[in-house]
Amino acid sequence: MDLLPLRYFQVVARHEHISRAAAELRVSQPSLSRTIARLEKELGVPLFDRQGRHIRLNSYGAAFLTRVDRALTELDDGRQELADAAGPVRGSVSVASETLLTLASALVAFRAEHPEADVRISQSSGVRMLQRLRRGEVDLCLASQQIDDPELETAEVLREEAMLAVPFDHRLASRASVDIAELAGEPVITTNGEFWQRELTDRLFARAGLRPNVVSEGNELAATTFLISLGLGVGFLPEMASRHELGMVAFVRIDSPDCYRTLSFAWRRNGYLSLAARRFREHATESLRRDVHG
Numbered sequence: 692m693d694l695l696p697l698r699y700f701q702v703v704a705r706h707e708h709i710s711r712a713a714a715e716l717r718v719s720q721p722s723l724s725r726t727i728a729r730l731e732k733e734l735g736v737p738l739f740d741r742q743g744r745h746i747r748l749n750s751y752g753a754a755f756l757t758r759v760d761r762a763l764t765e766l767d768d769g770r771q772e773l774a775d776a777a778g779p780v781r782g783s784v785s786v787a788s789e790t791l792l793t794l795a796s797a798l799v800a801f802r803a804e805h806p807e808a809d810v811r812i813s814q815s816s817g818v819r820m821l822q823r824l825r826r827g828e829v830d831l832c833l834a835s836q837q838i839d840d841p842e843l844e845t846a847e848v849l850r851e852e853a854m855l856a857v858p859f860d861h862r863l864a865s866r867a868s869v870d871i872a873e874l875a876g877e878p879v880i881t882t883n884g885e886f887w888q889r890e891l892t893d894r895l896f897a898r899a900g901l902r903p904n905v906v907s908e909g910n911e912l913a914a915t916t917f918l919i920s921l922g923l924g925v926g927f928l929p930e931m932a933s934r935h936e937l938g939m940v941a942f943v944r945i946d947s948p949d950c951y952r953t954l955s956f957a958w959r960r961n962g963y964l965s966l967a968a969r970r971f972r973e974h975a976t977e978s979l980r981r982d983v984h985g
Contacts, residue, residue, distance in 0.1 A: 694766070696730045697759050700738065703727060704748050704756045705826075707739075764827040768963030783809040784968045787820035788833040789886060790912045793931070793954075797978035801971055808967040816885035816910060824957060830968045832957045833975070835887035841960070848954040848976045851930040851983050853891055856915075856940040858922045864941040871899040871947065878906040878924035880915055887952050888915070888927050895947060916940055931983050954979065 703712040703723065713720045731737050738752035748756065774782055788794050791814050798810055815823065817836040824832045825842060838845050855874075857864050863873070874896075881903070882888045889908065896903045906924050915926050920939045929952050933942040956972050958964050964972075 694763070696726050697763060699723060699726050700730055701756065701759055701763065703739075703746075704752060707746055707748060709746065760826060764959075764962060767827070772963050772965075774965075782965055782967045783811065784831070784965065784971050785829040786810065786812045786831045786833065786971070787815045787823055787829045788812060789817060789820070789835060790814065792913065793833065793979070794975055796982065797971075797975040800978060801974045804974070805967065805970065808971070810967075810971055816883075817887065818885045821957065824959060827959065827962065830958060830964065831972060834955055834957055835952045836890070837953070838955060838957050843957045844960045845955045845957045846972070846976070848956060849980050849983055850951055850953045853927045853929055853945070853950045853952050854933055855925055855943045855945055856919050856928045856932070857925045857943060858920060859941050860922070861925065861941065863925075863943055866943050868944040868946050871895050871901070871945065874903075874925065875899075875901050876904055879903045880907045880918045880924040880926040881905055882912065882915070883908050883910055886910065886912065888912075891927055891950070891952070895945070895950065898947075931979075934982070 699712075699716060699718075702716055703709065706712045706715070709720050709724055713723045716723065727738070734751075734755070736751045737749060738755060739746040740749045786794065791812055794812055798812060801808070801810060813829070817834050820829065820832045820834060821838065821840070821843070823829050825840075833848070855863070855869060863869050879892060881892050884890070892903050892905075907918055916928065916932065916939050918924065919926050927945075927950075928940075928942070956976070958968070958972075
């Protein structure tokens with residue numbers, strides 16, 4: 692069985708859409724459809740249920756996809772392992788992070804030190820990045836959520852305090868610290884439930900017997916500080932942000948012993964992590980720790 696039809700099937704299965712898969716693969720739709728049809732004929736079963744122009748992965752396809760993902764990942768890992776054994780740090784590294792700003796300075800320094808390594812960073816929510824990691828679409832994830840998955844290996848990067856960000860003219864702006872009870876009724880700027888800020892917000896307010904008055908939620912983390920600076924509400928940001936965004940908002944400590952976030956790298960436990968990925972993980976860990984703790 693040729694590898695190319697398997698890679699085509701993998702992309703079609705992910706999109707469940709021929710035209711989008713063809714665009715990603717840069718092949719014509721008729722050619723892609725014929726390739727999938729030939730694969731199904733070779734296997735003797737349909738891999739997709741077709742309803743007009745719509746396709747859906749069926750039970751045969753889902754079972755086959757699990758095997759295809761595993762086989763292609765093993766081949767890619769083997770190719771990278773040989774490349775690592777043959778020379779210096781090179782190859783590509785794909786990293787998913789909840790915000791690109793977190794890894795920006797580490798990426799610049801790493802590229803200067805290892806110009807032959809191609810590091811690509813993409814933004815994703817905590818839930819979605821771990822899904823991509825399990826599928827082998829990325830090599831590393833930098834996550835703020837607790838990860839409890841036997842398929843994944845993790846390494847803590849740092850634990851940092853989460854602080855309350857408020858507009859400069861806010862009644863709490865000059866305070867050294869506040870209690871969550873003092874935020875009753877305050878408009879809150881936060882993220883949706885796939886990001887750590889929302890989980891932290893809901894947990895702290897629930898412990899105080901309150902419900903947060905969420906007036907804005909989304910997945911554009913960089914917009915949170917901007918919206919707070921406009922006076923639209925208050926919100927929780929990591930200590931790291933207080934070092935870089937001090938001119939936009941005021942930061943106030945929260946009177947709670949567990950008001951923090953934990954940054955961790957995650958990767959597939961049984962997959963091969965390339966030399967370039969391992970070096971980037973080490974480099975980024977050191978860089979982030981210096982950035983927060985000095």
